[in-house]
Amino acid sequence: MVLPIKTENLTKIYKIGGNEIRAVDEVSLEVPKGSIFGLVGKNGAGKSTLILMLMGIVLPTKGRGAVLGYDIVKESLKIRENVGFMPEGFGFYEDLTAEQNLVAIARIIGLKKPKERVQECLKFTGLWEYRKRKYREMSTGMKQRLGIAQLLLKDPELLVLDEPTSGVDPDAAREFRKLIQELNKQGKTIFISTHLLYEIGPLFTHIAVLKNGKIAIQGSISDLREKLMIDQGYVYEIELSDLSQVIVDRIRSLNGVKKVVPEVDRLVVICSKPLAPTLLSILKDCNIELFRLVKPTLDDIFRKFSG
Amino acid sequence: MKTLEIARVEFGNIIRSNKFHAIVVIFTLTLFSGLCKTMEPVFVMAPGGPAPPTMELGPKVMEVVGDYIYMLVPLVAIILGFDAISGKVEKGIARTLLTQPVFRDNIIVGTFIAGLISLSASVIIPLALSLSLTVLLLGITPSLADITLLANYMGLVAVFALAYYALSVFFSTISGSSVKSLIACIIVWLFSSLILPRLSVTISRLILGPPVFKQMQMGPQIVWRIDPEYMKKYMALRNKILFLSLDHHFSATQMQLLYGLSIKDYTGLIILIAFSVVVLVSSFIIFVKREVR
Numbered sequence: 379m380v381l382p383i384k385t386e387n388l389t390k391i392y393k394i395g396g397n398e399i400r401a402v403d404e405v406s407l408e409v410p411k412g413s414i415f416g417l418v419g420k421n422g423a424g425k426s427t428l429i430l431m432l433m434g435i436v437l438p439t440k441g442r443g444a445v446l447g448y449d450i451v452k453e454s455l456k457i458r459e460n461v462g463f464m465p466e467g468f469g470f471y472e473d474l475t476a477e478q479n480l481v482a483i484a485r486i487i488g489l490k491k492p493k494e495r496v497q498e499c500l501k502f503t504g505l506w507e508y509r510k511r512k513y514r515e516m517s518t519g520m521k522q523r524l525g526i527a528q529l530l531l532k533d534p535e536l537l538v539l540d541e542p543t544s545g546v547d548p549d550a551a552r553e554f555r556k557l558i559q560e561l562n563k564q565g566k567t568i569f570i571s572t573h574l575l576y577e578i579g580p581l582f583t584h585i586a587v588l589k590n591g592k593i594a595i596q597g598s599i600s601d602l603r604e605k606l607m608i609d610q611g612y613v614y615e616i617e618l619s620d621l622s623q624v625i626v627d628r629i630r631s632l633n634g635v636k637k638v639v640p641e642v643d644r645l646v647v648i649c650s651k652p653l654a655p656t657l658l659s660i661l662k663d664c665n666i667e668l669f670r671l672v673k674p675t676l677d678d679i680f681r682k683f684s685g
Numbered sequence: 686m687k688t689l690e691i692a693r694v695e696f697g698n699i700i701r702s703n704k705f706h707a708i709v710v711i712f713t714l715t716l717f718s719g720l721c722k723t724m725e726p727v728f729v730m731a732p733g734g735p736a737p738p739t740m741e742l743g744p745k746v747m748e749v750v751g752d753y754i755y756m757l758v759p760l761v762a763i764i765l766g767f768d769a770i771s772g773k774v775e776k777g778i779a780r781t782l783l784t785q786p787v788f789r790d791n792i793i794v795g796t797f798i799a800g801l802i803s804l805s806a807s808v809i810i811p812l813a814l815s816l817s818l819t820v821l822l823l824g825i826t827p828s829l830a831d832i833t834l835l836a837n838y839m840g841l842v843a844v845f846a847l848a849y850y851a852l853s854v855f856f857s858t859i860s861g862s863s864v865k866s867l868i869a870c871i872i873v874w875l876f877s878s879l880i881l882p883r884l885s886v887t888i889s890r891l892i893l894g895p896p897v898f899k900q901m902q903m904g905p906q907i908v909w910r911i912d913p914e915y916m917k918k919y920m921a922l923r924n925k926i927l928f929l930s931l932d933h934h935f936s937a938t939q940m941q942l943l944y945g946l947s948i949k950d951y952t953g954l955i956i957l958i959a960f961s962v963v964v965l966v967s968s969f970i971i972f973v974k975r976e977v978r
Contacts, residue, residue: 435783455786463784469777471698482694486687486785528781 382536383409383432384445385450389592390427390436401427402420403591404441408567413580413598414562417571418680419588425571426466428588429540452530453589459487464570466540476505476524479513484531495540496509499527503557505589514607515653519550525529538569543577551577579676587683593681599676605673611636611648617668619643628660687787691795692802696719699765700802708761712811719753722748746816746831747838747943754842755936759806759849759878763870765804766853768863769796770972775863793972797854797965803841806852812839838942841954845935849874850956851964852931858968878932885926889919931957 380409390402396538402424409415419425419619432445434454445457468478484492500506503523508516516524522542529537529679543551558581571579586596595602607613621640629645630638634653639646646685654671661669675681699705770793774777782792816835820827829836852873856866896919897912927933934953943947 395901433784458786465777465780465784468779468781468784470781471694471778472776473698473701473703476695478694478697480691482697482787483781486690486694486782486787488686488786525781529784606790 379410380447380633381408381444382411382443383407383443383569385432386441388428388431388443389422389439390431391439400591402431402438405588405591405593407443407586407593407596409567410584411567412562412565413583414568415571416569416575416576416579416585417581417588418491418579418585419571419572423573423588424575424591425588427495427591428567429463429465429571431540432528433457433461445601460532460534460536462532462534462537464525464529464537464539464542465593466544467682468525468528470521470524470528474511475510475512476500476520476527477509477523480508480527481532483528487532487566487660489531494579495531495533496527499530502530504553517550519547519553522546522554523557530561534566536567536569540571541568541573543572543574554578555581575676575680581678582676585676587680589683595679597651599679602679603674606679608650610674610682611650613672614645614647614649614654614680615646615668615670615672616645616657616661616666618645618661619665619667620644621664622641625660625664631681632656632660688795688798691782691787691791692798695796695799699799700806703801704764705807708764708807709810712761712807713814715749715753715757716811716815717818719749719858720815722749722805723777724857732860737810744834744943746747746819746835747821750812751939751943754845754939755878755932758842758846759874759932761807761841762846762849763853763867763874764805765800765807766850767857767870768855769800770857770874771861771863771866774861789973793858793969795964797969800850800854801847808846819903824956825844826845834942838939838943841935841938841942844954844957845931847961848931848935848964851968855964855968858972862869877930879928881927882933885923886951888926892922893919897918931960 384520385405385407388402389400390680392399405428406427416426427436432443433449434450434457437451442502446460448454448456448460463649468558471482474482477500480496480499481492484496485540489495498508503526505520505523505527508520512661513521513524525542529539542553555578558570558578560569562581570578570582577671582599583595584598585602586592590646591638595605597605604657621643626638626640629635629647632649632653634649634651635647636650637646637648639648647653652671654669658666658669718767768775770779775781778790783789788917804975849870853866853870856869856873857863860869893915897915898909899912900907901910924933934956936948938953938957
């Protein structure tokens with residue numbers, strides 16, 4: 379099966395004033411079909427350069443890659459014909475309306491019935507009633523929705539969005555998340571780069587953490603959580619009453635328990651392996667109000683692997 | 686086809702912009718107010734005959750409008766061109782276009798085509814409007830010779846505008862910032878239209894020394910006049926210095942049209958066209974070769 383995005387040792391070196399800057403360094407990436415893939419990293423980590431190479435807008439210094447099976451160097455035009463791409467800092471003609479801008483792009487793409495497709499995209503993104511508004515008069519949220527409408531014109535199976543929520547207000551970000559989820563439900567693969575994990579992080583099914591141009595880690599969110607729990611321990615948080623020192627000592631003596639932190643009506647147990655059934659059997663006589671495995675957040679994964 | 690689609694959307698954006706509307710309105714009003722001067726009675730000396738002497742409309746219009754054109758056309762061209770490329774980069778339009786299946790050459794050629802059409806429109810519409818108004822107010826029916834002369838003049842003005850447009854697009858391409866591009870355009874314009882013509886006088890005087898006067902017989906009188914040889918050298922040297930001025934090439938050709946009613950020496954026109962082509966091609970090469978960061 380052809381992966382939507384696949385790269386092998388993709389590298390981009392910029393030469394600036396006699397210095398070599400490795401913006402992207404030996405990146406090997408695999409984006410599964412149907413996923414919402416987050417490319418996360420701090421500003422300057424190389425996310426935008428990597429995306430521009432994937433779209434065939436910037437040529438790689440070495441390595442190779444394919445998007446929807448098309449080579450990023452030899453078939454860049456095919457990639458741009460078939461992938462919906464919303465670049466960071468995109469813009470439209472300011473004195474044209476939302477509709478005029480989209481019709482113009484639809485014509486540039488070469489769509490057979492540009493007006494009909496534009497109408498569909500404007501309705502899908504909730505811009506239909508604002509179609510006659512000039513771009514310069516639109517709010518940031520509307521501009522962002524217009525950006526999404528633009529990338530949907532081709533009805534692509536892969537959407538690539540570079541920092542889509544930077545500069546948008548919380549309401550617009552919420553609308554954006556809804557749109558992305560809906561598009562993903564339609565079977566589209568979505569590749570998003572961001573440094574704002576709290577805004578769109580919860581959508582991701584897979585992520586890759588980019589650090590100084592290199593991939594620090596990649597995989598599905600569940601696999602990465604598991605990996606982090608193996609590395610840092612399984613943390614159980616228990617709220618209970620009737621906790622005695624005897625019970626605390628029994629838990630401490632269990633094989634696999636790294637640390638026990640008893641508090642008033644609360645117990646935190648850090649283990650090197652899953653121990654939920656054993657803990658529950660020991661605590662069966664206590665009045666347990668809450669028993670939960672504290673899963674690492676996306677932020678924990680990002681902090682751990684992006685340094 | 687993609688280039689033409691880009692040109693079409695670019696042109697649509699320009700003609701809907703406040704900038705374009707302002708150019709057309711201000712240019713039309715200024716030209717019209719200038720043309721109103723053609724209604725001013727002038728003292729014409731002519732031998733007695735069956736009808737009073739008149740001055741033909743074409744040369745009269747050119748004479749009056751010439752100064753306005755000389756100052757306004759470069760400004761119009763600069764206003765239309767200074768952000769042609771840098772503005773697109775700053776506003777993210779270039780990025781949006783590049784994400785479509787188009788190449789960089791489609792974008793810049795589309796921009797050139799749209800710019801040239803809107804430039805022609807912004808020069809020709811005000812000229813045609815103000816001339817029509819004047820003709821209507823004066824109640825004059827222009828002769829075929831007038832129309833030919835004015836059409837030639839409009840062509841010359843369009844070439845002059847093209848040269849400044851090409852220059853501003855060039856600055857817009859290399860600077861990557863519309864503000865820097867605008868400043869560079871204004872500096873070149875001031876240098877070409879104001880500073881160099883004045884400097885050329887000083888430089889020529891410094892090289893040739895003070896003018897040499899000679900006594901000459903003029904009819905019954907003996908008068909002092911500058912030595913024609915000196916004047917010849919002075920004009921030749923000044924013209925060499927003014928070779929660097931776009932405005933000089935325009936006004937030299939304009940003078941031919943005004944006094945000769947046709948262009949005999951095409952050097953100025955050729956220089957303006959060649960300059961425009963070279964500068965546009967340079968902008969094209971720079972933009973196409975540049976890498977996105």
